[in-house]
Structure formats: C-alpha cells, structure tokens
Amino acid sequence: xxxxxxxxxxxxxxxxxxxxxxxxxxxxxxxxxxxxxxxxxxxxxxxxxxxxxxxxxxxxxxxxxxxxxxxxxxxxxxxxxxxxxxxxxxxxxxxxxxxxxxxxxxxxxxxxxxxxxxxxxxxxxxxxxxxxxxxxxxxxxxxxxxxxxxxxxxxxxxxxxxxxxxxxxxxxxxxxxxxxxxxxxxxxxxxxxxxxxxxxxxxxxxxxxxxxxxxxxxxxxxxxxxxxxxxxxxxxxxxxxxxxxxxxxxxxxxxxxxxxxxxxxxxxxxxxxxxxxxxxxx
Numbered sequence: 001x002x003x004x005x006x007x008x009x010x011x012x013x014x015x016x017x018x019x020x021x022x023x024x025x026x027x028x029x030x031x032x033x034x035x036x037x038x039x040x041x042x043x044x045x046x047x048x049x050x051x052x053x054x055x056x057x058x059x060x061x062x063x064x065x066x067x068x069x070x071x072x073x074x075x076x077x078x079x080x081x082x083x084x085x086x087x088x089x090x091x092x093x094x095x096x097x098x099x100x101x102x103x104x105x106x107x108x109x110x111x112x113x114x115x116x117x118x119x120x121x122x123x124x125x126x127x128x129x130x131x132x133x134x135x136x137x138x139x140x141x142x143x144x145x146x147x148x149x150x151x152x153x154x155x156x157x158x159x160x161x162x163x164x165x166x167x168x169x170x171x172x173x174x175x176x177x178x179x180x181x182x183x184x185x186x187x188x189x190x191x192x193x194x195x196x197x198x199x200x201x202x203x204x205x206x207x208x209x210x211x212x213x214x215x216x217x218x219x220x221x222x223x224x225x226x227x228x229x230x231x232x233x234x235x236x237x238x239x240x241x242x243x244x245x246x247x248x249x250x251x252x253x254x255x256x257x258x259x260x261x262x263x264x265x266x267x268x269x270x271x272x273x274x275x276x277x278x279x280x281x282x
Contacts, residue, residue, distance in 0.1 A: 001013065001014045001015065001037075002015065002021050002024070002028055003028065003029050003030070003031050003032060003034055004024050004027040004028050004029060004186075005027060005029050006027060006114065006118070006172055006183065006185055007118065007121070007123045007172040007174040007181070007183040007198065008174065008176065008183075008198065009035050009118065009121050009123065010029065010032055010033065010034045010035055011034050011035060011036060011037070011038070011114060011117075012034035012036070012037030012038070013037070013038055013039075013110055014037055014038070014039035015039075015106065015110070016039075016040065016076070016077070016078060016079050016080075016102075016106055017079065017080055017099070017102065017103040017106055018080065018103075019103045019104075019106075019107065020103065020106050020107050020110055023107055023186045024186045026186065026194075026196050027184075027185075027186055027196055035121065036117050038110055038113040038114055038117070040076075040105070040106045040109040040110060040113075042075055042076050044109045044113075045076040045102060045105045045106060045109060046071060046075070046076065048105040048108050048109050049067065049071065049097075049101070049105055050071070052105075053067055053068060066096060067096065067097065069096075070095070070096035070097050071097070074095050074096060074097050076102050076105075077099070077102065080099060083095075083099045083102075107187075111125075111170070111187050112232065115232045116232070116234060116235070116239065118172060118174075119234060119239045119242050119243055119246075120239075120242075121174065122174060122175040122176070122242075122246060123172050123173065123174035123175070123183075124172070124173055124231060124232070124243055124246055125170050125171070125172055125173075125185070125187075125231070125232055126139065126141065126170070126171060126172075126173050126227075126230055126231065127141070127169065127170060127230040127231070128140060128141040128148065128167075128169075128170075128171060128204075128230060129148035129149060129151065129152050129165075129167065129168050129169065129189070130165075130166040130167050130171045130182045130199075130201075131151075131152055131155050131156065131163055131164065131165050131166060132163065132164045132166055132182075132199040133155070133159055133162055133163055133273060134162050135199055135200070136199070136200065136202040136203070136282060137166060137181075137182040137199040137200060137201040137202055137203075138155070138202065138203045138204075138205065138273075139171070139173075139182060139201060139203070139204045139205065140152070140205050140207050140259075141204060141205065141206050141207065141226070141227065141230050142206060142207040142208065143229075145209075146207045146208060146209060146261075147207050147209060147261050148168075148169075148207060149168055149189060149190070149191055149193075150261075150263075151205075151207060151259075151261065151269075152165055152168060152191075152193065154263070154267065154269050155269040155273075158268070158269040158270050159269065159270075159273075164195055164197075164199075165193040165194065165195060166182050166183070166184050166194065166195050166197065166199060167182070167183075167184050167185055167187075167188050167189075167193070167194045167195070168188045168189035168190075168191050168192070168193035168194060169187060169188050169189030169190075170185055170187040170188070170189075171183055171184065171185060172184075172185055173201060173246075173250070174198070175246060175249060179200055180200070180201045180249070180250060180253060180254060181198040181199060181200055181201060182198070182199055182200075182201045183197070183198045184196050184197055184198075201250075201254055202254070202255075202280075202282060203254065203255055203256075203257065203276055203280070204227075204250070204254050204255070204256045204257070205256075205257045205258075205259040206218070206226050206256065206257070206258050206259065207259050207260075207261055208258065208259070208260050208261065209260075209261060209262070210260035210261060210262050210265075211262055211264075211265065212260065212262055212265045213260060213261065213262050213265045213266065213267045213268075213272075214258075214259075214260040215257055215258070215259050215260070215272055215275060215276070216257065216258055217255060217256070217257050217279060218256045218257060218258055220251055222256075222258075223251050223256050224247070224251065227247060227250075227251075227256075228247070231243065231247075255276070255279070255280045257276065259272065
C-alpha cells in the first residue's frame with residue numbers, strides 16, 4: 001500500500017502489483033490520513049478485462065476468444081508472489097492471462113475509482129491535454145486523434161521556458177476556493193507528460209483538424225454537448241448532479257474556444273494565444 005496526493009487530496013492505494021506504485025511514483029507522499037483508499041477487487045479486474053474484450057481493436061478475434069475462455073478458470077492473483085507460485089506449481093507453465101495484463105487492469109481500475117471519488121472534493125477528470133503559459137492553464141480537448149498532443153508540442157516549442165506541460169491526457173480539474181485548477185495526474189498519455197502541480201485554468205480549447213487555422217469563442221449553448229463527451233460520467237444520480245454543477249461553473253468561469261488546427265496553414269501558437277489574451281484580457 002502507498003499514498004499519493006492528487007489535486008491536493010491525499011489518497012491511499014492498496015495495490016496488488018508493483019507497477020501501479022511505479023506509475024504513481026511522482027505523486028507519492030508519506031503515509032498519513034488519506035481522504036479515501038482504493039483497492040481493485042477480483043470482480044473489478046475481471047470486469048475491466050471483459051470491458052476491454054468487448055471493444056478492443058488491438059486484439060484479433062482468436063486472441064479475444066482465448067482470453068474469454070481463460071477468464072472462466074483464471075482469477076486475478078492477489079499479488080506477484082502468488083502469480084509466481086502458480087507458475088511453479090504448474091511446472092513452469094504460465095497462465096494465459098499474464099501478470100502484466102492484470103497489472104495494467106489494476107492501473108485502469110485505480111484510476112476509475114479515484115475519478116469517481118474525487119467528485120466529493122469538487123474535482124473531476126477531463127480527457128484533455130493541459131499546458132501552462134506563464135502559470136495560466138490552457139486545456140486542449142478533443143476526440144482521439146484530434147491533435148491534443150501535437151498542440152502540446154507546438155505550444156511548448158513556441159513558448160520555451162514560459163511553458164510547462166501539466167498533463168497530456170487526463171488532468172484533474174478541481175474547484176477550490178472559487179477557482180478552477182488544472183492538476184497533474186500519473187495518467188498522462190502515450191508521451192508520459194505531466195507535472196505534479198496545480199495551475200489556474202484560464203482557457204479551454206476544443207480542437208478539431210481542419211484545412212485552415214481558425215479560432216472562435218463558443219457560446220454557452222455550444223459548450224455543454226461538447227464537454228460531456230470527454231468526462232467519466234458518474235454511476236449514480238447524486239454524483240452526476242454534482243458533476244453537472246461543476247461543469248456549469250466551468251462554463252460560467254472559463255472562456256471556451258473552438259480551435260481548428262492545421263500545421264500546413266501556418267498554425268502559430270503565439271498568434272493564437274495573443275488573440276485569446278486580447279479577447280479575455282489576461
């Protein structure tokens with residue numbers, strides 16, 4: 001078991017496998033009094049695997065079928081020692097479902113549990129990439145492949161030492177003392193870009209690929225249907241109501257833009273940022 005702090009909230013993680021601890025290494029704190037503790041049960045890990053089998057495009061039909069059959073007899077090991085002992089007891093034959101898979105599923109499940117519990121602390125996870133320019137957080141939100149990670153690289157190159165990547169994939173947004181903050185998390189995307197810090201969120205840009213560069217401010221009625229596609233929706237009415245309230249606060253406080261991106265059209269982060277700054281006077 002270890003302890004982390006995300007968005008200012010101390011959390012206990014009662015882990016089975018070492019990799020989830022390594023993933024969270026930059027957020028670990030000394031043992032203390034966590035606000036809550038999460039642990040992935042057997043059922044949770046099995047449900048995670050079943051979910052992946054139902055939609056994954058990375059597995060062939062034969063591979064998915066093999067894993068489905070294995071789930072009928074194989075259960076998640078309680079820890080890495082149990083996994084090794086099982087191999088020894090079976091004469092060196094490894095289970096169909098490797099330890100690496102169970103470990104990955106634990107990382108996913110710990111993330112989901114934390115996301116759902118953070119709503120009680122006026123915080124939620126947004127599928128976005130966040131960069132800070134001179135301490136002002138800019139979130140790029142978009143569908144898979146829209147270019148969020150590309151925007152991070154472009155803006156980091158353009159602003160140099162004035163820029164800091166906060167998170168490349170799943171930052172936490174927290175309302176604290178009336179201010180919305182973008183916070184780093186260990187779940188940071190393929191590029192593994194994150195910072196263990198909190199910055200005031202100042203701008204949110206919905207990014208889309210295009211043949212030319214355009215940016216325009218969105219009206220309130222245009223934002224809600226866009227942002228809910230990028231949230232982990234709570235599984236109970238009370239938490240959903242709380243999330244809806246936080247999103248209403250975000251819409252009311254944070255200027256939101258539609259950014260149509262095209263590097264070939266001379267996309268210039270400096271010009272885009274200057275346009276935004278002039279528009280909202282920061």
